[in-house]
Amino acid sequence: MKISDMVAKRTRRLLKGVARSAAVELERLRSIPGTPEELNFFYDVLEAAYVRNDPAPMLDARPDKDLFVGVYCMVVPEELIYAAGAIPVRLCAGCFESSQIGEDRVPRDGCPLVKSSMGLSMQKGLKVFDLCDIVAIPTTCDAKRKLGEELSAFKEVWMIETPHIKDADFSRRIWMEQMYALKAKLETVKRNGTRGKRINARRMAAAIQDTARAQAEMRRLLSLRSAEKPLIWGRQATAVVNAFAYAHVNRWTEAVTRLNNRLAAMAENDQPMADSGRPRIYIAGSPSLFPNLKIPTLVEEMGGVVVADESCAGDRYLYDPVGSTEKNLNDQMLGVASRYLAPCVCPSFTPNDDRLTLIQRMITDFAVDGVLYHVLKGCVVYDFEVNRVENALRNNQIPLLRVETDYNPEDVEQLRTRIEAFIEMLKSKRSRTKQAVS
Amino acid sequence: MSQTYFAGIDAGSTYVKAALMDENQALVAFDQRPTGIDADGTSQKMIAAMAEANGIPADHIQNIIATGYSRRIISMARDTVTEIKAHARGAAWSAPNSIGIRTVIDIGGQDSKVIVLDGDNEILNFAMNDKCAAGTGRFLESLARVLELDISELGPLSLQSNMPLSINSTCVVFAESEVVSLVARKKKREDIVAGIHHSLAKRIAAMARKAGAQPGILLTGGGGRNAGIASALDEALLMDIHVPEYPQLNGALGAALIGMTED
Ligand code: SF4
Ligand code: SF4
Numbered sequence: 001m002k003i004s005d006m007v008a009k010r011t012r013r014l015l016k017g018v019a020r021s022a023a024v025e026l027e028r029l030r031s032i033p034g035t036p037e038e039l040n041f042f043y044d045v046l047e048a049a050y051v052r053n054d055p056a057p058m059l060d061a062r063p064d065k066d067l068f069v070g071v072y073c074m075v076v077p078e079e080l081i082y083a084a085g086a087i088p089v090r091l092c093a094g095c096f097e098s099s100q101i102g103e104d105r106v107p108r109d110g111c112p113l114v115k116s117s118m119g120l121s122m123q124k125g126l127k128v129f130d131l132c133d134i135v136a137i138p139t140t141c142d143a144k145r146k147l148g149e150e151l152s153a154f155k156e157v158w159m160i161e162t163p164h165i166k167d168a169d170f171s172r173r174i175w176m177e178q179m180y181a182l183k184a185k186l187e188t189v190k191r192n193g194t195r196g197k198r199i200n201a202r203r204m205a206a207a208i209q210d211t212a213r214a215q216a217e218m219r220r221l222l223s224l225r226s227a228e229k230p231l232i233w234g235r236q237a238t239a240v241v242n243a244f245a246y247a248h249v250n251r252w253t254e255a256v257t258r259l260n261n262r263l264a265a266m267a268e269n270d271q272p273m274a275d276s277g278r279p280r281i282y283i284a285g286s287p288s289l290f291p292n293l294k295i296p297t298l299v300e301e302m303g304g305v306v307v308a309d310e311s312c313a314g315d316r317y318l319y320d321p322v323g324s325t326e327k328n329l330n331d332q333m334l335g336v337a338s339r340y341l342a343p344c345v346c347p348s349f350t351p352n353d354d355r356l357t358l359i360q361r362m363i364t365d366f367a368v369d370g371v372l373y374h375v376l377k378g379c380v381v382y383d384f385e386v387n388r389v390e391n392a393l394r395n396n397q398i399p400l401l402r403v404e405t406d407y408n409p410e411d412v413e414q415l416r417t418r419i420e421a422f423i424e425m426l427k428s429k430r431s432r433t434k435q436a437v438s
Numbered sequence: 439m440s441q442t443y444f445a446g447i448d449a450g451s452t453y454v455k456a457a458l459m460d461e462n463q464a465l466v467a468f469d470q471r472p473t474g475i476d477a478d479g480t481s482q483k484m485i486a487a488m489a490e491a492n493g494i495p496a497d498h499i500q501n502i503i504a505t506g507y508s509r510r511i512i513s514m515a516r517d518t519v520t521e522i523k524a525h526a527r528g529a530a531w532s533a534p535n536s537i538g539i540r541t542v543i544d545i546g547g548q549d550s551k552v553i554v555l556d557g558d559n560e561i562l563n564f565a566m567n568d569k570c571a572a573g574t575g576r577f578l579e580s581l582a583r584v585l586e587l588d589i590s591e592l593g594p595l596s597l598q599s600n601m602p603l604s605i606n607s608t609c610v611v612f613a614e615s616e617v618v619s620l621v622a623r624k625k626k627r628e629d630i631v632a633g634i635h636h637s638l639a640k641r642i643a644a645m646a647r648k649a650g651a652q653p654g655i656l657l658t659g660g661g662g663r664n665a666g667i668a669s670a671l672d673e674a675l676l677m678d679i680h681v682p683e684y685p686q687l688n689g690a691l692g693a694a695l696i697g698m699t700e701d
Contacts, residue, residue, distance in 0.1 A: 399563070417507075418566055421522035425561040432560065
């Protein structure tokens with residue numbers, strides 16, 4: 001067999017595997033009883049990206065004409081990309097199949113997120129990856145830093161030096177420099193005769209406004225999720241936020257607005273999605289990325305309900321708005337830059353006490369009963385902070401369960417037993433507090 | 439007046455254990471059989487046999503709760519609970535001389551767990567070793583095979599040792615070859631076996647410390663029948679280890695007790 005035939009065969013196999021896992025996960029989501037039709041948009045977006053392999057329409061883009069910029073993590077400002085007339089696609093991946101391929105270039109102890117993204121970049125075929133003309137990667141954690149270097153064998157890579165001591169003056173300086181460098185880069189990206197547009201105040205204002213609308217709806221969704229009677233399952237909400245990566249911001253915002261209206265109506269008519277007897281779980285730690293929704297799914301199958309999470313591909317992704325009302329470009333740049341650095345509580349930053357404050361606030365706002373701490377195998381930064389989080393929670397008497405896993409489905413049954421026991425424990429704790437009160 | 443009874447089935451990966459209790463929490467009968475391929479069928483036979491031997495009509499068994507790895511396939515069970523909850527619940531009943539139990543260490547065939555309880559027997563925390571054979575009964579089984587010993591001989595033999603050897607690998611495969619080379623070097627079998635127990639105890643003690651183990655420790659599961667493990671754990675944790683009369687039955691007892699109160 002010719003080498004090119006072998007590669008083609010391998011690609012077909014990978015795409016088939018990815019499509020199958022994604023389809024299984026989507027089927028599981030779609031068959032949740034009482035699913036409101038307003039969720040279909042998000043499932044369609046994920047289906048377009050992973051099952052049908054035709055993401056362009058959902059991104060409102062023309063695959064042959066538009067510029068696509070792949071981004072990693074949540075510190076790359078999508079406003080800048082939109083303002084340059086390009087389409088951002090977040091590439092942090094959750095596919096088990098490609099994580100195995102990625103192991104050719106990522107060491108065994110690397111996290112599955114990086115392995116999975118690596119695999120999909122190496123073995124071309126999946127359009128969300130192939131479409132990207134350039135990938136912007138921040139130097140957040142070690143894995144992302146080295147990922148950028150490895151990926152440059154396949155793609156044009158633009159590294160964004162991300163300072164780790166957020167509060168220092170020099171960090172703000174470095175970050176501003178990095179933002180201006182990214183801006184200049186985006187303005188000169190070229191493809192098939194298309195070139196990045198000049199980023200001016202008008203285009204920036206429009207991009208900031210579009211993203212702000214998305215963020216506002218995201219916060220509205222969160223406040224709906226704080227209801228005592230749960231209106232939406234956590235795994236559904238995770239899919240909603242995951243879909244942001246592969247949809248045009250305005251289309252996504254419209255869909256979330258419709259969803260929020262529906263949830264508000266459900267609250268109004270007292271038609272919750274789940275009963276209020278379920279322990280309320282907050283998922284902390286590494287992100288759950290479609291199709292790997294293992295953790296929220298297990299929590300809810302075993303009797304809990306995920307009311308919020310702090311993941312960078314979940315509730316934290318779109319939480320903070322840009323604080324700029326000025327109409328001149330410098331202020332806009334400053335506003336955007338600060339929004340992506342200052343409030344980010346990713347554990348690659350240090351010191352990171354902000355994260356403890358955020359978690360404690362969420363625990364109170366969402367009346368959380370227990371925290372499930374998700375560590376993707378090899379994710380040292382999140383695992384490092386588990387003790388600090390556990391100690392902080394001890395004061396609030398909130399139990400924490402740490403689970404370490406990757407994208408391999410083989411440990412589901414073992415995880416199930418532990419998660420079920422955790423939920424049982426929270427249930428009996430709940431009924432005791434109720435007894436004590438009455 | 440007819441008595442009512444409650445049954446607990448602990449369908450583990452290697453054995454099914456069943457306990458039958460009356461409404462006063464007295465143990466009426468118990469049974470243990472290899473799980474085989476049909477855990478459901480096995481448990482039905484066990485319950486039927488226990489009822490018949492004690493002249494109890496089937497409808498006097500008011501509630502059956504299943505726990506253990508295969509709990510979901512036990513069709514007679516009205517409800518299921520995790521092993522963690524069952525063991526926590528069984529602890530107070532199983533505790534010898536009514537000692538206050540604050541930590542249950544369960545060493546089973548395929549996994550081991552540590553459950554930390556508060557003063558009211560509610561679960562505070564738990565930890566499980568569920569990924570590999572290290573720290574489980576399987577670790578002992580494979581090493582017993584290498585030494586051509588029956589698993590039941592390990593405990594008494596290791597207590598004769600004055601100088602336990604050290605087995606460094608926690609991985610069964612490597613531990614096996616260490617044991618083989620100790621045998622080849624004509625080391626005493628009791629010292630090797632004691633070394634094996636210490637290696638296992640070290641692993642479990644680390645897990646117990648991490649989970650926040652408190653004095654008042656109950657050792658259950660197959661591990662509870664092995665005096666060598668109890669003594670090695672005592673040394674590794676520097677805490678007294680209490681062994682119940684029926685260590686392997688603790689999960690099934692807990693399940694039966696849960697069936698009595700939770701309707
Ligand atoms: S936690 Fe931080 S470094 Fe890790 S994937 Fe998320 S944004 Fe990136
Ligand atoms: S923060 Fe953790 S999960 Fe995210 S890329 Fe880094 S190592 Fe992987």
